[in-house]
Amino acid sequence: MSKQNQANVCIITISNVSYKKIFDKVNQSLTEKDVMINFVISDSEPDPLKLNKQILLKILLNVHSTAVITLLGRVVGNTMVFVNASNLKLIGRATYLIMTHVNDTITKEYWKKNFGETETITYEEANAVLFDAIEYLKKHPQQIGEVALSIIRILECLKKNSYISYEEAIRIIETEGLESYLLKHNPSLKP
Known part of the structure; x- marks a missing residue:
């Protein structure tokens, strides 16, 4: 949908899989202006509810939405x-x-x-x-x-x-x- 509206794509992944494996799977549909960010979190620490990944993703989404709101002049x-x-x-x-x-x-x-x-x-x-x-x-x-x-x-x-x-x-x-x-x-x- 974002491509139809001529927007750029930003893919944020938080996983224990290396960036290369994920990038190879989605690279075909990305353009040079698109961004992919992969945060690798080790599974060495016990985190059965995956809270570390969820908290990191929430922080990243908050940063993104704040940046967009700022660019729109609503700050x-x-x-x-x-x-x-x-x-x-x-x-x-x-x-x-x-x-x-x-x-x-x-x-x-x-x-x-x-x-x-x-x-x-x-x-x-x-x-x-x-x-x-x-x-x-x-x-x-x-x-x-x-x-x-x-x-x-x-x-x-x-x-x-x-x-x-x-x-x-x-x-x-x-x-x-x-x-x-x-x-x-x-x-x-x-x-």
């Missing part, structure tokens, strides 16, 4: 801000991200100097804005995450001391992106 600083808040754990994470990014921005000298002292938002306030954004995006589907939409709406409302519409927040996301927007309002985020 700000060291946080993955594109969270699909679809269960309680992810709603909690999304709420925390909103609260953290907003409070980090409004407590910095740049914000205070340009927009005045602003009271930090609570977890409950961030959560209420998140649920409002979730409802809006259900009715008006977009390729925009609830977290980014919530962060920009809150900061713009605090900055202008007035209501801003979802459409205005979406325009900001589409023209600037969340990371650029946050860097502009919180220069301390720069690496």
Whole structure:
């Protein structure tokens, strides 16, 4: 399927079989841009449940998914801000991200100097804005995450001391992106 979509293939194997044996079997279907990584784990240590192999594979898949999400621009600083808040754990994470990014921005000298002292938002306030954004995006589907939409709406409302519409927040996301927007309002985020 990935070949039909002109994507490259990465094969990751974790086994006690040498790379050569595995490579010879799949080499016919690989191109020069495809990658094959083989981690050989010795069977000298008892591991009846194969936990070492499973843990290594999970780590590798996490690294890969993090790299892809970063390349897609869904990371700000060291946080993955594109969270699909679809269960309680992810709603909690999304709420925390909103609260953290907003409070980090409004407590910095740049914000205070340009927009005045602003009271930090609570977890409950961030959560209420998140649920409002979730409802809006259900009715008006977009390729925009609830977290980014919530962060920009809150900061713009605090900055202008007035209501801003979802459409205005979406325009900001589409023209600037969340990371650029946050860097502009919180220069301390720069690496």
